[in-house]
Amino acid sequence: MVTIYDIAKKAKVSPMTVSRVINNSGNIRVATREKVEKAIKELGYIPNEAARSLTSNQTKTLGLILTDITNPFFAKVARGAEAKAMETGYRILLANTDEDFEKEKSYTDMMISARVDGVIMTPTNDESLKHVERLNQHNIPTVLLDRTVEGFEGDCVLGDSYKGSRELVRHLIDYGHKNIALVNGPRNISTSRERERGYVETLKLNDLPIHENYISEFDFRSMEPHAAHSIVEKLMSLDEDKRPTAIFASNNFIAISVIQSLRQMNLRVPEDVSIVCFDEIEPVEYFDPFFTVAAQPATEFGKISLQYLVERLENDGLEQSRKVILPPDIHIRKSTQRIEE
Amino acid sequence: MVTIYDIAKKAKVSPMTVSRVINNSGNIRVATREKVEKAIKELGYIPNEAARSLTSNQTKTLGLILTDITNPFFAKVARGAEAKAMETGYRILLANTDEDFEKEKSYTDMMISARVDGVIMTPTNDESLKHVERLNQHNIPTVLLDRTVEGFEGDCVLGDSYKGSRELVRHLIDYGHKNIALVNGPRNISTSRERERGYVETLKLNDLPIHENYISEFDFRSMEPHAAHSIVEKLMSLDEDKRPTAIFASNNFIAISVIQSLRQMNLRVPEDVSIVCFDEIEPVEYFDPFFTVAAQPATEFGKISLQYLVERLENDGLEQSRKVILPPDIHIRKSTQRIEE
DNA sequence: ACGCTTTCAGTTATCGGTAACATAAAAATA
DNA sequence: TATTTTTATGTTACCGATAACTGAAAGCGT
CATH class of the missing domain: 3.40.50.2300 (Response regulator)
Structure with a gap:
């Protein structure tokens, strides 16, 4: 596995210089930058995010805990969320709870151990507040999607x-x-x-x-x-x-x-x-x-909740919690029929 | 954030002892183990996987690169893969390429930077071999799902x-x-x-x-x-x-x-x-x-490919690559009709 | 009771990055 | 030209865990 040290050796600079080139921080002479970039390209170096997250204390990964992605509603939610995540530079860890409270619990722990920066969750039931609080204890903000939960104070994106x-x-x-x-x-x-x-x-x-x-x-x-x-x-x-x-x-x-x-x-x-x-x-x-x-608007559910989550992560000025209620569209089709008096 | 050091201090032991308790490695006196476990429970400690992966060189995370999870076929694939992942202790990073080669490329890089242990991928087209090779260069084995690609040598799970x-x-x-x-x-x-x-x-x-x-x-x-x-x-x-x-x-x-x-x-x-x-x-x-x-059998596609991937990861004796071809079931229903001569 | 093995726990160094500080070289100023 | 300031790079320490080594305590046989 090629590391920042390999690049440093190849470009005859210190690892720190390489780091600065990668992150575009500090002042670097053009000649040095080019040397380093050449070495990076030649060795096909890609930074190790695990190592990064150890110092930065963020993983650029978000948890998406849904009940069942097989339901087209949630498939669209996932799609929306993922698109927005890509756009904002985050990764998505996927979890399906199957409406099972215990699974939700283990996925909550999984998200904590993975040190995700935030979680979007469709809670299985009102007890799920426990899981949200557990996430909060570990400084992981949570946006609830589609369903809310009694006593929940954070952001949520719901339908009307x-x-x-x-x-x-x-x-x-x-x-x-x-x-x-x-x-x-x-x-x-x-x-x-x-x-x-x-x-x-x-x-x-x-x-x-x-x-x-x-x-x-x-x-x-x-x-x-x-x-x-x-x-x-x-x-x-x-x-x-x-x-x-x-x-x-x-x-x-x-x-x-x-x-x-x-x-x-x-x-x-x-x-x-x-x-x-x-x-x-x-x-x-x-x-x-x-x-x-x-x-x-399922895709919107996903997009907006991810947007909210990212804004909360990158904008610690956000104190107030936000709640959106998206109205549904009524489509009258063939499954309903007039009946005579 | 509570770390192994906090536990060590609280239980009045060294961090190493805590690590041993968590991983059930080495010899630990019962009394010590209980002290440590008590501290872990009291502080609600959950190990930092990012730190772990730095030494262990594995992230227990797998990449799932599909074309579009909104297609029920792929939704089921994801479901099967995710279920099997949970079972075997892996996490799933989700990506949708939208059949777009360039997106596939950036997701490939994302998977590398996330240091996933392996990838399941539905390639967008024959050129995707490049991406598979890129993953291989970084020692990330790839299982192709649903589609194969000319020149590909690894495991794949296809339909007939x-x-x-x-x-x-x-x-x-x-x-x-x-x-x-x-x-x-x-x-x-x-x-x-x-x-x-x-x-x-x-x-x-x-x-x-x-x-x-x-x-x-x-x-x-x-x-x-x-x-x-x-x-x-x-x-x-x-x-x-x-x-x-x-x-x-x-x-x-x-x-x-x-x-x-x-x-x-x-x-x-x-x-x-x-x-x-x-x-x-x-x-x-x-x-x-x-x-x-x-x-x-979409769910099977997901399950089997994940199974294969995990077996390859945990079983370095596996030299031969494996290829399964799952037969489809023909269901004759109402969209076809006999026509007279 | 003495030496030898086994059990248990602690120390040190390391994984791959980066923050914080230090220093050398170049540029600006007096 | 001497001094200050700015720019460019290097050094050290640390993030949180663990592998590898070391050392102390306990068990054990004669």
């Missing part, structure tokens, strides 16, 4: 779950639906709570019923074929007058699971049941826009 | 493009298609060449025509709305007897672009044109299996 939820339910009501069920994510996740709030308030505002069993919690983690089956079965076996004509699935994965279950019960979408959800179901939307969704 | 291609075309022929076009990826990518080879051979074997314009190159990079438009337009404006009744799109992204163009021309799939392609178009397949595809 409440508003999107209201608009989706509003749309269903406009289409004449009265029995609307919510298949929600776990309630210990902020987005689930916000979406439920929007759902409940909009129904109440329109004097519509929220029968028991209308709201159910679906575990994001179970991506098994029939995850939503028991939930959907229960909904669809309600008495005729209570049986939902529309289902609000809290996110894209849940929507897919719900539609699978409906298929299995020989129920058609939208003829028998209308469906809405948060987040696009890509790449279908490109060629066969089907789902009525509250689309969130 | 040739066989999959033959089976897809075979299927179209079985369904009565005689005019079959190929919208291929760039020919400086191994998978494109292999798929074209399978396509051409199968047509020839069945005495079917390959008219001019039947084979076109589509640039993966242009994910713009109408990327395939001119290609599809040209195909569809051929004389009646030459106009293709089926299109073989080289991969999922191309298929989406093609189907978009067809839509725009008011042509239906599969009624007017049948379509087949490589790789699933997830997550649609879960709830509305539409595309007839050669599905590749």
Whole structure:
């Protein structure tokens, strides 16, 4: 492995001079600089960042802790974050928690041992505050993405779950639906709570019923074929007058699971049941826009959170924490249908 | 930042003793070990990997250079790789090249400066051999994923493009298609060449025509709305007897672009044109299996390539390079239709 | 009880950089 | 020309961990 000492010897200068050339610091005579640059090129020298970070106390590496990059929403987030990282000279360490609190814990430790400069995290649940605090103890600032956590004080980039939820339910009501069920994510996740709030308030505002069993919690983690089956079965076996004509699935994965279950019960979408959800179901939307969704600007989520993180790192004047709430776009498509009175 | 020296002071031992406790090396009295462990817990100490890597000469970090994690195929690859990395105690540095050779170059340098122990890479084209060699010069072994490159000697994990291609075309022929076009990826990518080879051979074997314009190159990079438009337009404006009744799109992204163009021309799939392609178009397949595809085991691609890489790192006895070719699964679905003679 | 081996813990030097200080050479000033 | 200032480069020490060596204490056999 070629080091700064090899360059120094070859160029007949001290290692420090080489360091100065590399970092463009201090004063260097043109002739010296050229000698050194020649040696660097000839030996194909690339600085050892591990050694650098030992003195500089920064690694130029950021942690990206997502729940599952297989979800197109998070894939786009990662893409946005990575692009911005490249632009600002940072590297990205990737981690998938699978909504598992324990995995999140070990990845948190991994990020600490890797001495990342900062972390972007989609917390698995409200308990995740522990992990954020652990990172803070080690002077690693954290930006929360998509979900926030009770008691969290730092920067976060969120979607407007409440508003999107209201608009989706509003749309269903406009289409004449009265029995609307919510298949929600776990309630210990902020987005689930916000979406439920929007759902409940909009129904109440329109004097519509929220029968028991209308709201159910679906575990994001179970991506098994029939995850939503028991939930959907229960909904669809309600008495005729209570049986939902529309289902609000809290996110894209849940929507897919719900539609699978409906298929299995020989129920058609939208003829028998209308469906809405948060987040696009890509790449279908490109060629066969089907789902009525509250689309969130996923790439922006990634870019902005990385931007915030970098600004906090390079700008210690930043005291105030910042919170952005990005509004979703409602796309009305074929998964929802008007029903007659 | 709490270091090994802080622990040493607190436990009233030397730093070396602390190091021994952490690494479980050498002989330590039980009482001493407990003292040290207590101090570690109390101060929440986590070793600085940057410092470690300086002596050990390994970072326990691997580079994953993909073209675009937004493609579900690569998202799954990343997932598989990451899972295996976690299992074997490695971290993953993520990079997206966007099929851009220059980006690949800078990411290669990034990986070298980060002193990753190894790299998994989907090369952008045949020139990428340069980058692999550059990595090799710095003693960083590389596993190629999905695509190989002329002159490459190391490990690689590929799909069976040739066989999959033959089976897809075979299927179209079985369904009565005689005019079959190929919208291929760039020919400086191994998978494109292999798929074209399978396509051409199968047509020839069945005495079917390959008219001019039947084979076109589509640039993966242009994910713009109408990327395939001119290609599809040209195909569809051929004389009646030459106009293709089926299109073989080289991969999922191309298929989406093609189907978009067809839509725009008011042509239906599969009624007017049948379509087949490589790789699933997830997550649609879960709830509305539409595309007839050669599905590749993406997660396995990731897992196996990481496995290979780690084995090479930890097992310097490995001289021979290894090459796996994973066969695709053909799923016949609704994007293809029988046509009468 | 004496010498010899084994166990346990500490010292020193090093990995590859850079900050901080030191010094030599060149330029500016008196 | 002598003196000060500026510019260019070198030296030393240190970041946090560990390998290699050294030394002290404990175990062990006769």
